[in-house]
Amino acid sequence: MKPLLPRPTHGGVIVITLATVAALSFLAAYTLTRSAPRVRMAYQNAAWQEARVAAEAGIDAAMNDLYVNATGFSPGAWPGWKQEAAPVAAPTSSGGLLGGLLGGATSTLSGILVSLLGGGTTSSTTTTPGTAVNSAAPIYLDNVRLSATTGIATEVDVRLWALEPVSNPNARWFRIRCMATCALPPGSAAGTPANLDARLRRFSLKNVRPALRNDDPGRPSSIPLPNISRVIEILVEPIHSFELALWTAGQITLPPSGSWAIDSFDSTDPKKSGPGGIYPGSGSPMVQANGHIASSAAHAFDSPYGATILANGTRVNGAAATDGGDDHATKEHENISGTFAMDPARIHDDFNRQMIPLPRPAGEFLPPPAGGSFSTGPQSSPLVYSVHGDLKTVNITAPATGTGAVVIMIDGNLDLAKPLVIPPSVIAILFVRGNITFRDRVNSGPGSSNLANHLLIFAEGTGYQNQTLRASGTAPICAAFYGPRTDAVVDGAVDWIGSLSALTFRIASGGNGGIHYDESLASLGPVIGFRIARYIEDVRE
Amino acid sequence: MIELMVSMAVSVAVIGALLISSMAMQRSLNSNKIYADAYSDQRRVADYIGRELRRAVGMAVTDPAGLRTDATGTPATVNISDRASLIVTLPAYYRSDGRDDPGYETPLAVVADATRLDYGTSAGLSQPVEVSFRKMFFGKENCVCFVRQEAGKDEVIVRHAENLYVQVTIAADGQTGSMKTWFRSSAIGPAPLVSTYDRLLLRNPPLLYRP
Numbered sequence: 199m200k201p202l203l204p205r206p207t208h209g210g211v212i213v214i215t216l217a218t219v220a221a222l223s224f225l226a227a228y229t230l231t232r233s234a235p236r237v238r239m240a241y242q243n244a245a246w247q248e249a250r251v252a253a254e255a256g257i258d259a260a261m262n263d264l265y266v267n268a269t270g271f272s273p274g275a276w277p278g279w280k281q282e283a284a285p286v287a288a289p290t291s292s293g294g295l296l297g298g299l300l301g302g303a304t305s306t307l308s309g310i311l312v313s314l315l316g317g318g319t320t321s322s323t324t325t326t327p328g329t330a331v332n333s334a335a336p337i338y339l340d341n342v343r344l345s346a347t348t349g350i351a352t353e354v355d356v357r358l359w360a361l362e363p364v365s366n367p368n369a370r371w372f373r374i375r376c377m378a379t380c381a382l383p384p385g386s387a388a389g390t391p392a393n394l395d396a397r398l399r400r401f402s403l404k405n406v407r408p409a410l411r412n413d414d415p416g417r418p419s420s421i422p423l424p425n426i427s428r429v430i431e432i433l434v435e436p437i438h439s440f441e442l443a444l445w446t447a448g449q450i451t452l453p454p455s456g457s458w459a460i461d462s463f464d465s466t467d468p469k470k471s472g473p474g475g476i477y478p479g480s481g482s483p484m485v486q487a488n489g490h491i492a493s494s495a496a497h498a499f500d501s502p503y504g505a506t507i508l509a510n511g512t513r514v515n516g517a518a519a520t521d522g523g524d525d526h527a528t529k530e531h532e533n534i535s536g537t538f539a540m541d542p543a544r545i546h547d548d549f550n551r552q553m554i555p556l557p558r559p560a561g562e563f564l565p566p567p568a569g570g571s572f573s574t575g576p577q578s579s580p581l582v583y584s585v586h587g588d589l590k591t592v593n594i595t596a597p598a599t600g601t602g603a604v605v606i607m608i609d610g611n612l613d614l615a616k617p618l619v620i621p622p623s624v625i626a627i628l629f630v631r632g633n634i635t636f637r638d639r640v641n642s643g644p645g646s647s648n649l650a651n652h653l654l655i656f657a658e659g660t661g662y663q664n665q666t667l668r669a670s671g672t673a674p675i676c677a678a679f680y681g682p683r684t685d686a687v688v689d690g691a692v693d694w695i696g697s698l699s700a701l702t703f704r705i706a707s708g709g710n711g712g713i714h715y716d717e718s719l720a721s722l723g724p725v726i727g728f729r730i731a732r733y734i735e736d737v738r739e
Numbered sequence: 740m741i742e743l744m745v746s747m748a749v750s751v752a753v754i755g756a757l758l759i760s761s762m763a764m765q766r767s768l769n770s771n772k773i774y775a776d777a778y779s780d781q782r783r784v785a786d787y788i789g790r791e792l793r794r795a796v797g798m799a800v801t802d803p804a805g806l807r808t809d810a811t812g813t814p815a816t817v818n819i820s821d822r823a824s825l826i827v828t829l830p831a832y833y834r835s836d837g838r839d840d841p842g843y844e845t846p847l848a849v850v851a852d853a854t855r856l857d858y859g860t861s862a863g864l865s866q867p868v869e870v871s872f873r874k875m876f877f878g879k880e881n882c883v884c885f886v887r888q889e890a891g892k893d894e895v896i897v898r899h900a901e902n903l904y905v906q907v908t909i910a911a912d913g914q915t916g917s918m919k920t921w922f923r924s925s926a927i928g929p930a931p932l933v934s935t936y937d938r939l940l941l942r943n944p945p946l947l948y949r950p
Contacts, residue, residue: 210746214750214753218753218757221757222757225757225760225761225764228764228768229764229768232768232771232772233768233771236771236775236779239775239779243782243786246786247786328850328851328852328859328860328861328862328863328864329850329851329852330850330851330861331848331849331850331851331856333849361849361856363851363856371856373849394783394895394896394897394898395779395783397894398783398786398787398896409844431846433849433856433857435855435856729944730942730943730944731855731856731857731944732830732857732858732943733793733794733942733943734794734830734832734858735790735793735794736832736846737790738833738843738844739844
C-alpha cells in the first residue's frame, strides 16, 4: 500500500478567496448602481438652486452698476458692459429705440438739467393704459464667472435695457435679464431618476435649448454640457430725490408742542390744490395724506431696537418708516417714539435707502451778473452761473416770454435776509457748498411762483464739517431741498411747502407750521436709486 | 474528515454572512430608495412652490371646506390636502397660457399705465395669473397626486403622494413665508420624517405705500 501523498490545498483557498471577493465586489457594484442616481439627483438639485442664486447675483451686479452709472447728474461710462452690435429691439418693448446707454447719450449739461426739470412736464402720471414704451438697445455683461458656494462652475450673462414711456421720457426705468448657467457632473446626460424632475429643472443635457441662446449675448457660454440654466428678469423703477415729504439719513426730531403737522397736496391737480396749484391750507378738504417721512439711520448691531424718528405727538398724514428698530415681538413701534397722533398701520421699519451725494455738474460757467440780477435761458438751455463765494441776495429777472431756467452754483454760503423771489415764469436750480440760511419768504408770496417745483436746491458740501440749513421766522418756503450732509433746523412757525431731504432734521421750537409735500415732485429731480418693481423667473424658456 | 468538516463549517459561515449581509443590504437599499424617492418628491414640491412664491404678487389659501382667504395682513397656514390648497398669484408675463399657442413662451411687451411700467398690451397692463397647488386623487394617474394648476391646466408634480405632506405658512407682512414637507412610510417607521424646511422671501415688493 502506497502512502497517500498530501493533497495541495492552495488552489482551493484561492478559489474561495476569489469567490468571496467577487461576491463583495458584486454587492459594492450593486450598491453603487442603486445609489449613483440619487447622488446625481442631489447634484442636479444643488445646481438648479445654485443657478437661481447665481442669476440673482447677476441681477445684483447690474443693480449696483445702475447705482454707479445711472444716478446723479453725470452719466457713467458703464465699464465692463458691451453694447449689442445691432440695435435690436428688446423683445418686450412695444415702442421705438432710444440711443445707446454707452457713451452718455444725455451727458450734456443742458440735457441733464432738462431731465432734472421733468423734460418740461411736471407730472409723470399723464400716461394712458397700455402706453408704448421706448427701449434702448441692450448692453450686456458676457460670461461672468461666479464663485459658487457649492464649487459648481457657474457663469452669468446679464442684459440691461433702458425703458422710457413715450409720454414721459423723464421716467426712465430699466429692464434687467440675467441667465445663469451651472455645470452638472459628467454623466448626468444619462437621465434623471424621475421624469417629473426634468420638467421642473429643464436641463440642457446633450444640446443647449434653442430658446436659451437668445439670453446668451456675445460669446457662447463656456460652461460645458450637461448644464442647467435659469433666467431671472426684473423691472427697475427709478427713485427720484424728492419722493418723500421728509427724509433724513440720520435722526428726525419733530416738535413737542404746537400744531405742527405734515401733510400733502398736488400742485398739478386742481382737486388737490388751491388756485394756481398752491397749498390749499391745513384745514382744506383738498389736503392729502401722502406726506411720507422716513429715516435711513442705522442701528448698532448690539442695540437693534429704538427710535430714529422722535415724533413727539406730531400729526403725520402719511406713512412713517425707518431702517429697522422695531421689535416685532411687541405691539408697540419702538422705531418711532411719540406716535399717538399717527396711524399705527402706516408705521414701517423696512425702509432701506441710501442718501447718496449728488455732486454738481462739472465746469466753469458764467460769472455772477454785475447788476446783481440773474437772467434765465430757455428750459432747453438754461443759463448757468458759477459763484465763487457767498451769496446774500438773489434777484432773478423773468424772461420776456415763456418759461426760463437758471442754474446758480454757489461755492460759499447762501445767506438770505430778504425774500427770495422766484417769478412764476422762472425755474431756478441752486447748488450750494456752504451753509444755507433763510430768514424770510422763499419762493412764496406776491411775485413768486409759490410752487416748489420752481426752486430746487442741492446742498453738496465737500468739507469735513456738515452743512447747515437754517430756516427761521414765520414766512413760508416753497422749495425742494436735497442735502445728504446737511443738518436742517427749521423754526416751528415755518411752513415748508415742497420736500426736504437732509442728514438730520430738527424743529427748533413749537409752532403751527409744518411740511406740506407737493406730490408732483415725486418724479422730478435726479435719480438717486432704484427699486425692483417686478421680479419674474422665465420658466418657459 | 475533520479538515473537511472545518472547511465546510467555515464555508457555511462565510456564505451565511454574505447572505445575511446581502439581505440586510437589500433592505437598506430598499429603505434608501423609499427615502430617496420621497425626498426627491419633497424637494420637487418644495422647489415648485418656492419658485412660485418668490415671484408671487399675491397669495391665498383655501381651508378644508374650500373657503378662500387672501393672505394679506394676517398670517395664513395651509396643510395642502383635498380642498385645502395654496393659491399663488403670479404677475402676467407670457402672451398665452395655452401650451400649443405660439405665444406660450413669448413674454409680453413692457407698457406703461398711469403709475408704472409692467407687462401688458396696448389694451393695458395684463392681469395676473393664478396658480394653485392641491393634493388630490388624480384620475389620469389613478393615484393621489400633488397637482399644480395654472390657467385651468393641471400638471402632476408628484405621483403616489398619499404619504407626502406639505404645510405652507405666510407671514402677516405678506412678504415672507415658510414651507415644511414630510412623509410617512411604514417601511421606515411610523413617525413623520421632517425632511425639508424652507424659508422664503418674496421678491415682488408691495407698492402699496411709500416709502
